[in-house]
Amino acid sequence: MNKWNALLNHTGRYRKYLTGSNLIILGILLFAALLRLNGLNWDSGFGFHPDERSLYLRADCMYRILAEALGYKTCVSDYPNVRTGMPGISTFLNPDTSPLNPRWFPLGSVLIYLLVAIRFFLEIFVDLQALDMRYAGRILSALADIASVGMIYIIGRRLFSTRIGLLAAFFMASSAINVQSSHFYRPETFSALFCLFVFWALIRLYDEQRLRDVLIVGALLGLALSPKINVVFLVLPLFVTCFLISQANSKERGYIYLVSRLTIYLGISLLSAMCVYVLLNPYAVLDIGTYYSDVKSQSLMAKNAGMWPFTTQYVGTMPLLYQLKQSVVWGLGIPIGVISWSGVIFSIVLLCRRKASRFADSIILIWLVPQLIFLESFEVHFTRYLFCLIPFMVLLGARLLISIVDSARHIVVSGNCEKYLKGVLHWMPLHRFPNAYASNVITISFCAFVTLAILPGLAFSSVYLEPHTAVQGSEWLHLNVPSGTKILSDNHWDEFIPGMERYDVWQFPLYESDSREKISELARNLSESDYLVFYSYRPFVSALRAEDKYPLSAQYYRFLFEGKLGYELVERFHSYPSLWRVSLKDDPYSYVGLPEPLDSLQSSDSHLHINLGYADDNVVGYDHPQVLIFQNTAKLPFAMIDTMLSRVSSSLTDNSNASLLMQEETFQTQVSGGTWSERFSNSYFVNKYAAVIWLISVELIYVITLPIAIILFRFLPDRGIIFARTLGLLLISYLSWMLVNLNLMSFGREVIVISIAVTALVSGLIFWRYKEQILSVISDQWRLITLSEILFISLFLGFLMIRMFNPDLWHPFRGGEKPMDMAYLQAVARTSLFPPYDPWFSGGIMNYYYWGYLIVSVPLLITTIPPHTAFNLAVPLLFALAATGAFSIVFNLATKTCGPVNRVENNRKAFIKYLERPVMAGIIGVCFVALIGNLDGMLQIITAGLKVFYDPTYLYSGFDFWKSSRVIPPGLAVIPFGSAFWMASGYSGPSDISYHITEFPFFIFLFADLHAHMMVIPFGLLSLGLLLNLFLCIERGSKRYVTEITLVLGVSIGSLWAINIWGLPILFIGCYCYRRSRNILQKWVCMVQIFIFPSNYKLHNCFKCRAFWPFWNSYETFGAGISLSLWITPLSSYLVIHGLFLAVIRGLCAIGPLHVGRV
Known part of the structure; x- marks a missing residue:
């Protein structure tokens, strides 16, 4: 009795820990362990995961060298300088002789050292081989993921609430990708755990603000980087945490204290991280050449789909969308995946609206979003890349679900359930449910969601309860196929089916370049082989995803699955994730357009298959690939197979739809139209007075557009008087271009004249509607009009003289690229259709930014001046337009800053005073923008x-x-x-x-290369002027006017994309800042996207097409990207x-x- 009482008293000390939440998390951890620790021998010791196998083999070699065990000489054969046995200090510091140097860093060094240490301990009791370490490695991986489940609970409880932490832990315990990764000895589970450790330490640092916590954060950061360095963006939440702490402590001490404290915190933590990283990966520093080479190789592999054969399957996959689908359907399971991604979006919205926990959401999103963007910049989209982000996505998803439940309960408690449902679901009888039942509905819905969330993980764990499909395939072959039979193995850069050494095997070298010899050898072996086996669907998915690279191989797979090569599928081994006779089926066949085989055998399967579409190779390729065995039943002769495979499909050779080649009809139209005599004049008068005629045509466009500019720029002090020329050229060019693209007219002088007439008509209607206002502006601003005219003509004539001194369009060694520019200008001026013909690619269309040459072609075709003369007139025109555009912007800014200058008295003194302020500022702006280098x-x-x-x-x-x-x-x-x-x-x-x-832009005008980056300058300044006008009109402009100015701004900015896309980034930043400062116009500013982006928005009854879609529909980019x-x-x-x-x-x-x- 006394012993019993003593036991009760002893356990009473721990009774405070036996709370409901602790019991629940203990149950979740046991559930997670059950899913992760079953089926550790899923591969029967064959090591079907290549990365895992490589770790075991390298750790085995390192152990044998250190212990001088049997077989160590084989391990050192490639590195004869390596010294065996435990190294001394001098040996350790020499990467060439040290046995601890792994000489392989794609997966870090820590995992190898960990296996070696465990091997030394286990060898005391039992003799082990390399792959025997799979039990230890997989147990460690499973324990790391189980610990991650516990850590996400702790972090969720600290940042949000106990309920959110428990739900996040449960979601993570049920996640399919976590269950799968726990069965592989790879860095992902360890990296995720260490990332969670870093966040736990950041929370401690934020709460306690102690120096030792800074050291702990740094040490854990180094630990997180040690398995794989791709989590380097963890420095961002570290920076945010240190900044928030420093900011909170510097409110009374000033900016210098903030910077100094931030520097100290970051310096200490990063130094600590560096020390731990070097301690765990010493040869990342001692053998930095190999380390850098391996990291760079991995980076190049991730950035370039198809660079390595096993990444070819990712060719053409959509960034973000591919990972979104794979992570939702196969990674997390649909319930958890949907709520997790929604939780990320929900948290971003809350943070932007400042309705979220500043610290919690900041440190999570500053890690999650940049890391996600970084990963999606790669062309290769392994699902495991998202693994370290999964815990945080799940946490945000749990927060969203709890928020939904709490909001629903709040509605119920307030008694407004019936009223709310009636307002939202008035078309359904659901709103008739009384408020009393709503609480039960919420509880049942929540329980149903949680039940659905658990199913994918349970189903996935069933994969490890069955023999590996490759092992099943090997057993079938041994039972049904005699030794020595010839088998064609289609597993290039893939795993082998075990036991194939007893057969006469030929491997199809898929990833070698397609050639006549390769396909002929394939045909010969197809005719001679009795069986054809696939380890997985990686080969045919890769070939059909990169059909332009492997056209003959792709056709071989089509013929094979269509049954045209005489092979019939006799057996297929699959191990779908299953639960209660319901299977989650992956379907690679519809993904690449192949007919699914083995329909007759599927009829005997009693399982209900839910087809979830294509599963990434990372999901199925290692632990449950689809093994296919075909039998050669027809025994087709070599000649017949060779003929079939060598005849490439017409869809691969027919270039009639190639976007860079002209259709026959287009070719005939281009040949018959746009002759030299039709477009250009050989008249003595035109050629002698070309400059005068050119200037008159530009001034005519100016006069026609002036009323439009005055009304459009009504909120600028100069009323758009100076921008009228640039605006007129843009509108006439765009209208002409659209008429041609709509197949209403051919390009030429006629369509430009009609466009000028339409512009003049619109301008006349505007003048009639706003006659008094326009005349008043001209009357008030006549001095500015005169000054701007003098400035424009002076700049034009001045630069014209420079071109007259050097009119040659070529120079032996400093001629630049004028021949190319001249060819493009002449092609655009002579074209009949858009896009123009390519002067450097016979039969092709111009795949270049031709829109700038289109604008130059407007005065060229009006005046009929030959292109070689117009070239030298276009450069002074663009220079004058750029300079006067800069003058206008600076003039307007200076006027708004120094005070309005609406009227100037008719006397010399007032006019001089007028010059001293905005006009002088404008002239200085001209010097800074156009002249100063x-x-x-x-x-x-x-x-x-x-x-x-x-x-x-x-x-x-x-x-x-x-x-x-x-x-x-x-x-x-x-x-x-x-x-x-x-x-x-x-x-x-x-x-x-x-x-x-480096003397831009003056040098480019001086050098006179008529490049896109020269022609875009005036229109970039026009867009800035429109943005400035839009900014000034917010408080006084009507919605109708805002719509009008936004539409014109859309055309202007859209033209920059077609003239030279590099003019856009700074304007996008300006638009964003403007939008953030003027939220009143959010719904109007987004209309700019109608013109800029080839999206699903349509123009407002304007030809019912998107403004610059015709340009981008025919434009092909190659090797695009940012690096x-x-x-x-x-x-x-x-x-x-x-x-x-x-x-x-x-x-x-x-x-x-x-x-x-x-x-």
Whole structure:
């Protein structure tokens, strides 16, 4: 009795821990262990997972070398310098001789060291082989994932609530991808656990704000990076946490304290992380060459689908959408997947609306969103890439589900359930349910969702209760196929079916380039073989996903599955995730357009199959691939098979639909139209007075467009008077282009004249409608109109004289690319249809930014001036338009800043005062934008002056005009650790970096290459002017006017995409800032997307098509993408290029606060 009482007293101490939540999480952990620790021998020791197998084999070799065990000489054969036995310090520090150097870093070193340490312990009791370590490795992986379930509970409880933590843990315990990954000894489960450790430490740091917590966070960060370095974005939540702590403590101490504390926190934590990482991966530093090579190889593999054969299956997959589907359907299971992704979106919305926990949502999203964007920048989309994000997605999904339940219960408690349902579901009888039943409905719905969530994980665990499908296939072959039978194995870069060594096996080399010899050899072996076996569906999925690369192989698979090669499917082994005779079936056949085989055998299957579509190779390829065995029943002769396989399908050779080649009808139209004599004049008068005629045509467009500009830019001080020319050229070009694309007219002088007439008609109607307002503007602003005309004509004539001094369109060694530009301009001017014919690709269409040449062709075709003359007139025109555009923007900004200048009295003194403010600012803007280059010229003069001053015998060799346009030195001329200290001493980048223009944009006008980046400048400034006008009209403009200005802005910005896309990023940033500052126009600003993006929005009754869709529908991009540059501009060169502008900006920042009240 006393012993019993003592036992009760002893357990009473722990009674406080026996709470409901602790019991629930204990049950969840037991459930997770049950799913993860069953079927550890799922591969029967054959090691079907190549990465897992590689870890076991490398760990086995390292153990044998260290222990000098039997077989160690085989392991050191490739590295004869390696010393056996436990290394001393000198041996350890030498990566060439150290036996601890894995010389292989794709999956880190920690997992290898861990296996070796366990092997040393286990060898005391039992002799082990390499793959025997699978039990230890998989148990460790399962335990790591079980610990992750517990950690997500702790984090969820700390950040949100106990209920959310429990639900997140339950979701993670039931997740199919977690169950599967726990059966592989790979880095994912360990990386996910260590990431959770980092977040747990960040929460402690945020709550306690102790220095030791900073060290712990850093150490755990280094631990998280040790298995795989791809979780490097964990530094972002670390930065956010340190920033929030520093900000909270610096409210009374100022900005300097914030920066210093932030620097200290980050410095300590990153130093701690670095130390732990080096401690766990010492040869990442000692053997950095191999380490860098392996990391770079993995990066290139992920970025380029098809670079390695096993990534070919990802060719053409859609970023984000592919991972979204795979993670929802196969990774998490549909219930958990849907709520998890929805939870991420829900949390982003809450954070943007500032209705969320600032710290909790910030540290999760600042890790999750950039990491997701980073992963989706790859072309290869392994589902395991998302594994470290899964716990946080599940946590946010659990938060969303609890929020939905709480909101529903709140409606019930408030007694508004019937009223709410009646308002939302008035068309259903559901709103008749009384409020009393709603609570039960909520509870039942929640329980039903949780029940559905558990099913995918349970079903997936059933895979490990059956023999591996490859083992089943091997047993069938041994029972039904005699030894020595010839078998064709289609498993190139895939796993083998065990026991195939007893047969005469030929492997089809799928991933070798298609050739006549390859297909002929395949045909020979198809005719001679008795059986054909597939380990998985990776080969035919890869070939059909990259059909342009493997057209003959793709056709072989089509013929095979259609039964045309004489082979019949006699057996298929699959192991679908199943539960209660219901199976989740993966279907690779419909994914690549093949008929599904084995329909007759499926009829004997009593399971109910739910077809969930294609499952990623990562999902099925390792533990339950579909093994297919075909038998050669028809015994077709070699010649017949060879003939079939060598005849490529017409769909692969017929180029009639190729987007870069003209159709026959289009070709005939282009040949028959646009002759030289029709388009251009040989008249003496036109050629002698070409400049005058050109200028008159531009002025005519200006006069026609002026009323439109005055009304459209009504909120700018200059009323758009200066932008009228640019706007007129844009509208006439766009209208002409659309008439041609709608097949209403052919391109030529006639369509341009009609477009001018339509523009004039619209302008006339506007003038009639706003006659008094327009005349008032002209009357008030006549001095500005005169000044702008003088400025435009002066700039045009000035640059025309420069071209007259150097009119040649070619130069032996400094001619640039004028022949290319000239060919493009002539092609656009002579084309009859759009896109124009390509002058450099016979029979092809122009796959280039031709829209700038279209704009230049408007005055060219009006005046009939020959292209070689118009080329030299277009450059001064674009220069004048760019300069006057800059004048207009600066003038308007200065007017708004210095005060309105609406009227100027008719006297000289007032006019001079008028010039001293916005007009002078505008002229300075012209100098800054169009004339001023960089500081190299000034530095040359100063340098020469100093040399003359200190050395009177110095002979000045003259000013180097060319050098100013090429400030950045060649790559090979950069001294590492000098002006470019960040560059490695072995920099292997291009040596011609210095040939990039660094005196932009003046040099490009001076050099006179009629490139897209020159032609886009005036229209980029026009878009800025429209944005400025839209910004100023918010408080006074009507919705109708806002709609009108937004539509024109859409055409303007859309044209930048068609003239030169690189003009867009800064405008997008400006649009975003504008939208954030003026939320009143959110629904109107989005109308710009109608014109910019080829989306599903339609133009408002304007030809019922999207504005620039005709351009992008025929434009093909190759090798598009964004990647980090290996080159960084030396700081000295950067300051030479931007120093003047940086000085001005720094001055404005210094004096700006003094004038805040005036602006």
